[in-house]
Amino acid sequence: MGIKRFKPVTKTLRFKTMLDFSELLKKEPEKSLLAPLHKTGGRNARGRITSRRRGGGHKQKYRIVDFTRNKVGISSVVVGIEYDPNRSARIALLKYADGERAYILSPAGLKTGDVVISGSQVPIKTGNAMPLGEIPAGTDVHNIELVRGKGAQIARSAGSYCTVMAKEGDMVQLRLPSGEIRIVHNNCFATIGQVGNADHENVSLGKAGRTRWLGRRPKVRGMVMNPVDHPMGGGEGRSKSGGGRQHPESPWGLNAKGKKTRRRKKASSRFIISRRTKK
Numbered sequence: 001m002g003i004k005r006f007k008p009v010t011k012t013l014r015f016k017t018m019l020d021f022s023e024l025l026k027k028e029p030e031k032s033l034l035a036p037l038h039k040t041g042g043r044n045a046r047g048r049i050t051s052r053r054r055g056g057g058h059k060q061k062y063r064i065v066d067f068t069r070n071k072v073g074i075s076s077v078v079v080g081i082e083y084d085p086n087r088s089a090r091i092a093l094l095k096y097a098d099g100e101r102a103y104i105l106s107p108a109g110l111k112t113g114d115v116v117i118s119g120s121q122v123p124i125k126t127g128n129a130m131p132l133g134e135i136p137a138g139t140d141v142h143n144i145e146l147v148r149g150k151g152a153q154i155a156r157s158a159g160s161y162c163t164v165m166a167k168e169g170d171m172v173q174l175r176l177p178s179g180e181i182r183i184v185h186n187n188c189f190a191t192i193g194q195v196g197n198a199d200h201e202n203v204s205l206g207k208a209g210r211t212r213w214l215g216r217r218p219k220v221r222g223m224v225m226n227p228v229d230h231p232m233g234g235g236e237g238r239s240k241s242g243g244g245r246q247h248p249e250s251p252w253g254l255n256a257k258g259k260k261t262r263r264r265k266k267a268s269s270r271f272i273i274s275r276r277t278k279k
Contacts, residue, residue: 002022003019003020003202003203015204015206016206016210017202017203017204019197019199019200021083023081023090024081024082024083024090025080025081026080026081026093029061029063030093032101033063033064034063034064035062035064037062037086039055040054041054041055041056042055053216053218054215054216055215055217056217057214058085058213058215060086063082063086065103066102066103066104067143067156068149068150068151069104069143069189071100071102072120073118073119074096074098074117075096075117076095076096076097076115076116077094077113077114077115078093078111078115078116078127079093079094079095079101080093081111081112081196082103084103087157087158088157089105089106089157089158089195089196089197090197091103091106092104092105104116104143104191105156106196107127107192107193107194107196108159108193108194108196108198109126109196110127110193114127116128116129118130120134124139124192126193127191127192129189129191129192130189130190130192131186131187131189132164132172132174132184132185132186133167133170133172133186133187137164137167138163140161140162140163140192141163141164141174142155142160142161142191142194143155143190144162144188144189144190145184145188146188147188148185152189152191155176158200158201159195159196159198159199159201160177160195161194161195162175162176162177162190163175167186170186170187171183176276178276178277179274179276180274180275180277181272182273183273222249222251223238229251231249231250232246
């Protein structure tokens with residue numbers, strides 16, 4: 001899928017780019033796999049903002065995606081590749097031999113009419129899902145489970161993938177997109193290939209309004225606020241006392257930038273062999 005650019009007739013079109021959607025042959029979603037999606041605006045059950053800078057945006061319906069791939073041994077045909085407003089990746093509609101339909105994340109190279117299957121002892125082919133223990137080293141995988149049957153949790157965004165590094169006993173070493181090396185049990189399912197729509201990261205929104213369509217509200221720097229609104233606010237411009245050389249702080253006065261936020265005794269730390277590479 002290529003990037004579409006525009007003639008700079010207006011100021012926003014000068015920087016605006018978008019995907020050409022050439023691979024999306026199926027335009028309408030499968031009605032049986034739609035669910036209502038209620039927006040929270042970043043508020044919790046008590047009505048208080050717990051996630052800032054969220055609100056508005058276009059109304060959407062949720063596409064029910066099969067992250068477990070638990071229809072083992074039943075082949076399916078790709079009916080079409082579709083757009084999903086809730087994620088950066090594209091989704092593929094599968095029609096199984098027993099007539100059931102399901103959405104999966106569309107890997108790069110998957111086309112309408114391809115046959116995919118999940119289970120043990122299936123071919124190493126893009127779109128097929130199988131236990132990690134059966135996937136040879138050096139293979140790129142995505143949609144990876146951490147607990148068998150819970151559903152995939154790793155490598156689900158557009159263009160992402162993990163690489164199978166090695167196998168030790170009943171554990172498999174994976175190199176994550178961040179560079180971290182983690183071990184996962186060999187009975188957890190993973191899908192062969194890379195998640196499609198890798199050009200998503202090259203899209204330039206071009207104008208502020210397009211960001212608001214996605215439900216993202218403006219972000220204001222603390223340094224340009226007043227002292228009553230932020231610890232770093234105040235001063236005529238960049239201030240050495242109010243918003244200048246002291247360590248950056250959050251709106252609640254806690255130090256920001258640089259402090260490690262991962263809990264020292266987190267249970268999953270024993271599965272991490274090497275932390276992510278520093279960029």
